[in-house]
């Protein structure tokens with residue numbers, strides 16, 4: 001090894017450490033690290049992210065054939081921090097309120113379209 005002729009092992013060790021530390025502190029590796037952190041925050045539970053569609057379970061209380069809506073007593077919806085309550089749901093095109101009867105148990109995909117507008121988009125088994 002031609003290095004050993006010029007530098008002692010201790011000097012080489014210091015040079016190697018300096019190289020490793022400068023690589024770790026280089027702007028590019030720091031940027032990569034920060035990008036990773038923000039990715040992790042995105043994949044985790046983020047209260048700022050709006051979940052606009054959930055699975056809802058409940059019991060039909062009334063059907064409103066004229067407006068094609070259902071009055072449903074639904075179970076809690078944790079994604080929306082919504083407790084169990086009775087609500088009026090719209091039905092998406094192709095779904096009919098007259099296919100259902102009061103007292104019937106339902107499980108469906110529910111979409112929040114506006115502040116107080118909730119639409120069932122799909123029946124689930």
Ligand SMILES: [Cu+2]
Nearest residue numbers: 074082085087
């Ligand atoms: Cu509700």
